[in-house]
Amino acid sequence: xxxxxxxxxxxxxxxxxxxxxxxxxxxxxxxxxxxxxxxxxxxxxxxxxxxxxxxxxxxxxxxxxxxxxxxxxxxxxxxxxxxxxxxxxxxxxxxxxxxxxxxxxxxxxxxxxxxxxxxxxxxxxxxxxxxxxxxxxxxxxxxxxxxxxxxxxxxxxxxxxxxxxxxxxxxxxxxxxxxxxxxxxxxxxxxxxxxxxxxxxxxxxxxxxxxxxxxxxxxxxxxxxxxxxxxxxxxxxxxxxxxxxxxxxxxxxxxxxxxxxxxxxxxxxxxxxxxxxxxxxxxxxxxxxxxxxxxxxxxxxxxxxxxxxxxxxxxxxxxxxxxxxxxxxxxxxxxxxxxxxxxxxxxxxxxxxxxxxxxxxxxxxxxxxxxxxxxxxxxxxxxxxxxxxxxxxxxxxxxxxxxxxxxxxxxxxxxxxxxxxxxxxxxxxxxxxxxxxxxxxxxxxxxxxxxxxxxxxxxxxxxxxxxxxxxxxxxxxxxxxxxxxxxxxxxxxxxxxxxxxxxxxxxxxxxxxxxxxxxxxxx
Numbered sequence: 001x002x003x004x005x006x007x008x009x010x011x012x013x014x015x016x017x018x019x020x021x022x023x024x025x026x027x028x029x030x031x032x033x034x035x036x037x038x039x040x041x042x043x044x045x046x047x048x049x050x051x052x053x054x055x056x057x058x059x060x061x062x063x064x065x066x067x068x069x070x071x072x073x074x075x076x077x078x079x080x081x082x083x084x085x086x087x088x089x090x091x092x093x094x095x096x097x098x099x100x101x102x103x104x105x106x107x108x109x110x111x112x113x114x115x116x117x118x119x120x121x122x123x124x125x126x127x128x129x130x131x132x133x134x135x136x137x138x139x140x141x142x143x144x145x146x147x148x149x150x151x152x153x154x155x156x157x158x159x160x161x162x163x164x165x166x167x168x169x170x171x172x173x174x175x176x177x178x179x180x181x182x183x184x185x186x187x188x189x190x191x192x193x194x195x196x197x198x199x200x201x202x203x204x205x206x207x208x209x210x211x212x213x214x215x216x217x218x219x220x221x222x223x224x225x226x227x228x229x230x231x232x233x234x235x236x237x238x239x240x241x242x243x244x245x246x247x248x249x250x251x252x253x254x255x256x257x258x259x260x261x262x263x264x265x266x267x268x269x270x271x272x273x274x275x276x277x278x279x280x281x282x283x284x285x286x287x288x289x290x291x292x293x294x295x296x297x298x299x300x301x302x303x304x305x306x307x308x309x310x311x312x313x314x315x316x317x318x319x320x321x322x323x324x325x326x327x328x329x330x331x332x333x334x335x336x337x338x339x340x341x342x343x344x345x346x347x348x349x350x351x352x353x354x355x356x357x358x359x360x361x362x363x364x365x366x367x368x369x370x371x372x373x374x375x376x377x378x379x380x381x382x383x384x385x386x387x388x389x390x391x392x393x394x395x396x397x398x399x400x401x402x403x404x405x406x407x408x409x410x411x412x413x414x415x416x417x418x419x420x421x422x423x424x425x426x427x428x429x430x431x432x433x434x435x436x437x438x439x440x441x442x443x444x445x446x447x448x449x450x451x452x453x454x455x456x457x458x459x460x461x462x463x464x465x466x467x468x469x470x471x472x473x474x475x476x477x478x479x480x481x482x483x484x485x486x487x488x489x490x491x492x493x494x495x496x497x498x499x500x501x502x503x504x505x506x507x508x509x510x511x512x513x514x515x516x517x518x519x520x521x522x523x
Contacts, residue, residue: 033202203234
């Protein structure tokens with residue numbers, strides 16, 4: 001399918017896509033979180049008729065709109081990069097990958113675009129009921145948009161519902177399998193965990209900004225009311241996020257065992273495996289099969305990793321070495337193939353595809369049929385044929401290991417944070433506690449760190465695969481001049497920096513101006 005690709009081109013293309021995705025991911029979770037919170041606030045206005053809730057909802061809608069606008073622009077750039085930097089990927093899997101993205105654009109995005117106009121400009125032009133429906137439908141549109149994008153991403157992590165067509169040299173959706181793609185266990189767990197993380201970030205953002213008003217002795221009724229709504233949303237979402245995180249870890253263990261091993265720094269498989277709660281990796285560990293201990297120290301929770309992986313505390317969890325060397329028993333009792341054997345079979349599949357094309361060109365039906373049979377037999381290992389060394393199959397262990405722990409630790413912190421905020425808001429005088437206001441402001445930064453480290457675990461942990469087991473990044477890339485990718489990398493970096501600075505300035509101006517209300521301090 002491709003020839004030799006310059007390694008630096010792969011690195012720069014990956015770097016450009018990662019930078020764009022990270023920047024885009026600054027805005028998406030906050031959009032999801034603010035959509036829910038402002039919907040709850042407007043519902044309060046609809047129920048009570050209290051103008052206070054209308055003004056409160058309008059303020060958070062203003063911040064939602066600023067964030068939403070920049071997020072849309074960065075999302076469009078991401079989709080263009082599939083065609084420019086990853087054209088081979090787009091050609092090979094476009095029939096499947098393009099379907100959820102097309103639905104996202106046609107249904108979800110147009111739904112958002114329609115109702116967001118009513119939400120912002122229809123306050124005095126439509127009924128309260130219709131406006132409330134528009135607000136909720138705007139949030140629903142954003143959530144549906146996230147669903148289809150995450151369906152596409154989940155398919156990359158766990159490709160299902162497809163078959164390879166040697167005549168078109170493309171993976172194509174099998175008839176009647178759209179539901180398998182749209183509702184795979186990976187897609188469901190990824191969607192639930194991702195959306196909940198967005199709700200958590202939105203709640204952190206609202207609590208933090210509201211605490212700034214308390215710190216400045218401004219808009220105290222508005223701030224305390226916003227804090228109570230957001231902290232309730234944040235606590236529920238944080239608890240549910242812990243549950244869905246466990247479910248996603250189980251799905252990863254089944255479909256991407258190498259990612260799980262990297263997340264745990266697990267090189268040698270274990271039964272009754274414990275999960276590393278705290279650990280420091282040994283930087284001297286260079287090769288997966290050397291005798292160096294991968295940890296300088298670690299504290300483990302007994303049996304928890306086995307339970308996470310297989311829902312059985314006695315289950316065997318393979319490590320990186322086992323996944324490379326093979327031989328350990330799979331769930332059906334058969335021994336796992338080694339990476340070398342998978343690479344051998346992958347090369348057989350690639351050679352068979354070439355032989356099939358030659359036979360078809362020469363009108364040799366018998367040779368074409370034989371080549372096709374060989375291709376189908378070895379198709380599960382097709383992507384391994386592009387792997388040159390087994391070390392390429394191991395993701396960046398330190399990056400994945402530490403990012404996972406940062407995400408988990410911060411997730412636990414958020415649960416405690418929201419509990420404390422709610423206790424202080426309902427039982428104590430939160431308005432007078434300046435130390436808590438500063439912690440809340442700092443927690444906004446922690447919220448962004450958490451969502452970004454979650455993305456790093458999900459995407460960097462599956463390397464080298466663009467499509468798990470089917471297409472590595474070195475076979476998915478466009479044939480471009482490395483200098484062109486470097487140039488656009490820095491152009492995007494400058495553009496994104498300007499946009500981010502502009503957005504932060506606009507947000508800060510809106511926050512300093514505050515909600516359009518004049519209220520007295522609550523008793």
